Amino acid sequence: MAKEIIMPKFGFTQEESEILEWLKKDGDKVEKGDPIATVSTDKLSMEVEAPESGILSGVRYKVGDVVPVTKIIAYILQPGEALPTDAETAAPALTPKPAEVPAVSTEPAATGNATPVAQRMMQDAGIGAGVLQGSGPDGKITKADVEAYIAQPKVEKPVGKAAATPAARRVAAEGSINLASITGSGPKGRIQEADVRNMAAAPIAQTAGTTASAEPTRIPLRGMRRIIAENMTKSWQQAPEITFQVDINMDTARTLREVSAKKVNGVMKKFSYTALLTKIVAWALLRHPTMNSRLEGNEVVLLPYVHMGVGVAIPDGLIVPVIKNTEQKGIFQIHDELKDLAERARNNKLVPEDLEGGTFTISNLGMYGIDRFTAIINPPQSAILAVGNIVEKFVPDENKNPVLKPIMSVVAIADHRVIDGAVVAEFLADVKKGLENPGVMIL
Amino acid sequence: MRELTYREALYEALDQSMKEDERVFLIGEDIGVYGGAFGVSADLQKKYGRDRVIDSPISEAGIAGACVGSAITGMRPVGEIMFSDFVVLCMEQLVLQAAKIRFMFGGKAKVPMVLRLPGGSGTGAAAQHSGSYENWFVHVPGLKVVMPSTPYDAKGLLLAAIADDNPVMFFENKLLYKTKGPVPEEMYTLPIGKSNVVREGKDVTIVATSVEVIRSLEAADKLAEEGIEAEVIDPRTLNPLDMEPITKSIIKTGKALVVHEAAKTGGFGGEVVARIIESEAFAYLDAPVRRLAGLDMPIPYNRNLEYHAAPQVENIVEETRKLVQGVY
Numbered sequence: 001m002a003k004e005i006i007m008p009k010f011g012f013t014q015e016e017s018e019i020l021e022w023l024k025k026d027g028d029k030v031e032k033g034d035p036i037a038t039v040s041t042d043k044l045s046m047e048v049e050a051p052e053s054g055i056l057s058g059v060r061y062k063v064g065d066v067v068p069v070t071k072i073i074a075y076i077l078q079p080g081e082a083l084p085t086d087a088e089t090a091a092p093a094l095t096p097k098p099a100e101v102p103a104v105s106t107e108p109a110a111t112g113n114a115t116p117v118a119q120r121m122m123q124d125a126g127i128g129a130g131v132l133q134g135s136g137p138d139g140k141i142t143k144a145d146v147e148a149y150i151a152q153p154k155v156e157k158p159v160g161k162a163a164a165t166p167a168a169r170r171v172a173a174e175g176s177i178n179l180a181s182i183t184g185s186g187p188k189g190r191i192q193e194a195d196v197r198n199m200a201a202a203p204i205a206q207t208a209g210t211t212a213s214a215e216p217t218r219i220p221l222r223g224m225r226r227i228i229a230e231n232m233t234k235s236w237q238q239a240p241e242i243t244f245q246v247d248i249n250m251d252t253a254r255t256l257r258e259v260s261a262k263k264v265n266g267v268m269k270k271f272s273y274t275a276l277l278t279k280i281v282a283w284a285l286l287r288h289p290t291m292n293s294r295l296e297g298n299e300v301v302l303l304p305y306v307h308m309g310v311g312v313a314i315p316d317g318l319i320v321p322v323i324k325n326t327e328q329k330g331i332f333q334i335h336d337e338l339k340d341l342a343e344r345a346r347n348n349k350l351v352p353e354d355l356e357g358g359t360f361t362i363s364n365l366g367m368y369g370i371d372r373f374t375a376i377i378n379p380p381q382s383a384i385l386a387v388g389n390i391v392e393k394f395v396p397d398e399n400k401n402p403v404l405k406p407i408m409s410v411v412a413i414a415d416h417r418v419i420d421g422a423v424v425a426e427f428l429a430d431v432k433k434g435l436e437n438p439g440v441m442i443l
Numbered sequence: 444m445r446e447l448t449y450r451e452a453l454y455e456a457l458d459q460s461m462k463e464d465e466r467v468f469l470i471g472e473d474i475g476v477y478g479g480a481f482g483v484s485a486d487l488q489k490k491y492g493r494d495r496v497i498d499s500p501i502s503e504a505g506i507a508g509a510c511v512g513s514a515i516t517g518m519r520p521v522g523e524i525m526f527s528d529f530v531v532l533c534m535e536q537l538v539l540q541a542a543k544i545r546f547m548f549g550g551k552a553k554v555p556m557v558l559r560l561p562g563g564s565g566t567g568a569a570a571q572h573s574g575s576y577e578n579w580f581v582h583v584p585g586l587k588v589v590m591p592s593t594p595y596d597a598k599g600l601l602l603a604a605i606a607d608d609n610p611v612m613f614f615e616n617k618l619l620y621k622t623k624g625p626v627p628e629e630m631y632t633l634p635i636g637k638s639n640v641v642r643e644g645k646d647v648t649i650v651a652t653s654v655e656v657i658r659s660l661e662a663a664d665k666l667a668e669e670g671i672e673a674e675v676i677d678p679r680t681l682n683p684l685d686m687e688p689i690t691k692s693i694i695k696t697g698k699a700l701v702v703h704e705a706a707k708t709g710g711f712g713g714e715v716v717a718r719i720i721e722s723e724a725f726a727y728l729d730a731p732v733r734r735l736a737g738l739d740m741p742i743p744y745n746r747n748l749e750y751h752a753a754p755q756v757e758n759i760v761e762e763t764r765k766l767v768q769g770v771y
Contacts, residue, residue: 167697170726186730186769193697193729 002084003052003076009069010041011352017041018066019073020223022126024050026059030076037073040223041352052076058083064128064222114141121146131220164191171196228318235379239415243374244424248432250390250406256438273390273408274310274364275335280434281385282306282326283441285360288427290419291412292359294380300418309358309378310338312345319345320378322358366390372409383414383424385431408435444625452594452626453483453559453615456601457521459630461491464519467605470497470506471523471559480525481561481620507533507558511541511610514556519605527560527614528574541610542585556611557604563616563654563704564742564753573742573749575705577652580612581682581714587635588681590614592656594624596679599633606632616654636683640692644672647767648692650715651677651702655754659702662759671767681711689715690724697729698766704753707736730771735762 007017017039024036035047036056050056054076061067075083113134114122118141122132125146132149134141162179164172168191172179175196182199184191221229253276261270285292289302306327309320321341323334344350361378364387372388388409394402410431414424433440447455461467468491473480475488475498488496499506503524510520524530530537541554564573580588587609591597597615604611641656642663651659656677663673674692678684693699699719701712712734719725719732735754743749765771 165697165729166725167727167729187771192769 002057002081003054004072005036005048005051005074005076007039007067007069007071007073008046008048010044010046011356014041014069014352016066016068017046018222018226019061019063020045021063022059023047024056025124025126026057026074028056030054030056039067040227044350044352044355045223045348046352048073050076054078062123062128063126064130064220113139114146115143117143118146121150125150128220128222133218162191163189164196165193167193168196171200175200224319231379232376235377239377239379239382240417241377241413242416242419242421242424243411243413244421244428245372245409245411246428246432248408248410248435249395250408250435252437253435254390254406269332271331271335272338273366274362274387275331275338277364277387277431277435278308278310278323278326278334278338278362279329279331280438280441281360281362281431282308283434284427284430286327287430288423290423291383291414291427293382293418294359295382295415295418296380303359305359307357307359309361309381310341311361311363312342314345314348318363319350319355320358320361321345321350321354322356324357361385362387366408372411374411374413377413377415382418383412383427386411386413444627446623447594447598447626448620449591449594449597449615449622449624450481450483450620452598452624453601454485454487455626456598456605457484457487458490460519460602460605461487461495463630464605465495466517466519467521468495468497468513468518469521469523470499470509472499472501472506472525474498474523479523481617483559483615483620484523503529503532504536507536507541510556510558511536511544511554514541514554514610515544515552519555519557521557521559521605523559523561525561526568526572527562527576528571530558530560530576530612533558537580537586537610537612538583542583545609546585553608554610555605555608557601557607557613558611559601559613559615561615561617561620563618564737564749565618565654567744567746567749568617568742569744570741575614575703575737577612577614577681578705578709578711578714581684581711585610587611587683588614589635589679590616590653590681591679592616592619592641592651592653592677594622594626596633596639596677598626599631600635600679602630603632603635607635611635614653618654619657622657633679635680636685637680638676638678638685638688640674640688641677642673642675644674644696646672646696647674647698647700647763648689648696649673649675649700649702649759649763650689651675652681652711653704655702655704655759658754658756659759661756662763665756665760666763666767669764671764673763678715684714684718686718686722689719690722693719693724694727697727699724699728699732700735700759700763700766701732702735702754702759704737706739707734708739710734710736712736730766730769733762733766733771735759 020038020040022037024030030036030050032050032053034050036050037048038045039048057075057077059074061073067073132141132145135145136142163184164179171193177196177200179191182191182195185195186192285306292306293300293302305325308323308326311318311320323337326334341354358381360381361384363375363384365373366387366389370388373386375384375386377384390406390408392404393407395405397403412424412428469484474484475493475496478485484496506522510522513520545553562575577588577590580586589600589604589611591600601613604613642660649659659675663675666673674696676689676692701715703711716732716734735758738752740752742752
């Protein structure tokens with residue numbers, strides 16, 4: 001019997017996923033457990049695995065389609081089996097027209113302004129609308145456009161050392177050729193000896209090629225990028241933001257770090273400024289619950305716990321892993337969890353739970369040397385804290401003499417529908433107090 | 444030159460060395476009256492008598508022990524284990540005694556013995572009579588391991604093994620006994636520890652042993668029709684292993700495939716690949732070095748399954764083609 005492949009639900013709050021890539025094509029043989037497609041969830045790319053061995057058939061969606069979870073996206077057939085008929089699989093109204101492949105492939109909306117042949121070819125190759133530029137009349141995408149696109153070597157540039165054979169490395173080293181400048185023709189873009197020799201033999205042609213292709217790079221808006229775009233637009237359009245800034249003297253915080261790094265209870269232990277900030281912000285949020293709330297319909301929901309989202313930059317964008325119940329955790333535990341989350345974020349090892357349920361966000365760009373900045377609230381949260389660099393500045397001491405102090409600017413951005421200005425001001429004052437004199441937290 | 448079969452070439456080597464050197468004697472199961480399970484010793488008992496062609500009891504440990512002991516006292520024994528699989532029963536004699544004695548006695552004693560070991564699958568003899576265990580002995584310092592693929596190599600290497608003062612494990616292949624090739628009539632030896640380039644080519648290097656040499660040559664002919672020129676190298680002796688022609692070839696071709704019948708995991712191919720990676724040929728590799736070997740399973744009795752358990756010509760063709768086309 002035809003086995004249905006459904007769009008999996010990876011996270012508790014996830015309702016739909018975008019298909020990022022079909023790893024197998026209609027008609028491909030698959031083994032149980034083989035990844036057959038990459039889809040995006042809230043912020044992660046996940047793989048959909050074959051639930052059974054057989055032949056992938058009746059693929060219903062193309063790259064770029066957003067599919068509600070649990071909807072059938074394709075089938076696994078055994079040899080000799082046919083796809084189920086429409087009647088057996090009548091899909092609910094929400095789903096795009098299901099079942100037979102031809103039905104999908106003739107849907108004009110799917111491939112936009114393209115000739116029928118080009119449309120079919122794009123369907124087969126899993127090329128989404130908007131990826132190709134048409135060269136035909138009125139910008140119509142033609143067969144030649146699709147062929148040219150498919151013929152392009154699709155090279156995934158991995159992070160780290162260039163993939164090259166030992167022979168390619170030797171020839172490159174002999175000719176002082178930078179491997180990074182070469183496109184590999186081997187499996188997965190691996191640089192072969194011939195690639196290096198061609199490069200060395202035709203430096204002029206290579207330069208000419210570069211000049212000729214001086215066209216803008218077009219990156220389709222998909223996956224995490226698209227989700228960030230949607231969330232930020234929603235936030236910007238719906239939340240009237242108010243912004244407050246305060247400078248904080250980090251003298252005490254710095255001393256605290258130094259003392260801790262030397263010895264705590266006989267053990268040296270380090271923590272980051274972000275960990276300290278996270279701890280103090282969690283304390284301040286409990287004192288000002290509207291800062292830690294969300295607007296749900298006609299209600300403001302004050303949350304009895306702090307799940308702190310902390311922004312981490314990764315190659316494809318920014319990801320905000322969440323430290324659950326920050327208010328119950330000590331600074332060293334926060335530090336360790338932050339380190340672990342950041343590391344896993346950079347290695348693409350986060351699981352959906354790591355990103356879910358944040359109640360407030362701290363975005364720290366201090367390490368980039370940014371003095372101060374504003375951020376956009378991450379819905380459904382009601383506020384966000386933007387943290388800048390620590391800079392040595394002259395400030396007056398009690399005798400009005402200039403002294404050098406480490407100063408950090410923090411900016412709080414809040415949703416004025418939910419939070420009044422005075423609350424943000426009090427919250428920020430508490431953050432400042434906590435950092436300048438952590439003792440207040442035990443009073 | 445006249446042609447002999449692999450079996451006849453081995454017979455001739457035994458016959459000539461027995462005629463020339465009366466220290467040479469044969470011992471094994473059913474090698475005398477019956478002439479050997481594969482007919483290698485044929486009528487030698489009639490020619491040389493029951494003292495020099497000894498039908499042993501069914502005790503492989505006894506055969507190996509008699510070889511080690513008589514070799515130490517100055518004889519030149521050539522033992523036969525009817526199916527090389529049963530060499531497992533000789534392990535103590537070979538690994539702890541034969542391989543170590545010269546070393547432990549500071550060179551005052553030597554063990555000039557040869558153990559002939561017919562091996563390999565493809566005869567429908569199932570799991571206990573089809574094994575390829577040569578690499579077990581490659582791992583034992585003090586033993587030489589020889590594995591000829593042609594009648595010419597079989598005669599020259601067997602004569603060299605008998606003349607050698609060290610214990611030599613001589614792996615024959617049951618499917619090769621009937622293959623024919625030119626063999627000189629006179630006594631000649633081939634050096635132990637010299638690899639042989641059996642076919643020249645510029646696109647890819649195939650290193651193969653025993654019956655897989657023959658299959659690789661057939662595969663190379665097929666590949667040549669597609670314009671792929673494979674160089675085929677037969678190490679002939681697995682230990683000591685002569686890497687020079689192999690590295691030289693890879694420096695030319697940039698691609699290498701190692702083929703043997705024994706199971707892949709822990710097999711001789713791993714050693715060859717490791718030595719390639721360690722050598723100067725590393726910097727000339729333009730693709731991963733691939734191994735094509737027997738499946739990691741006992742040899743099945745079912746003839747179809749047995750066929751697929753060892754690399755066949757079509758497997759070598761396909762794997763080589765992929766390697767050359769840049770699939771790997």
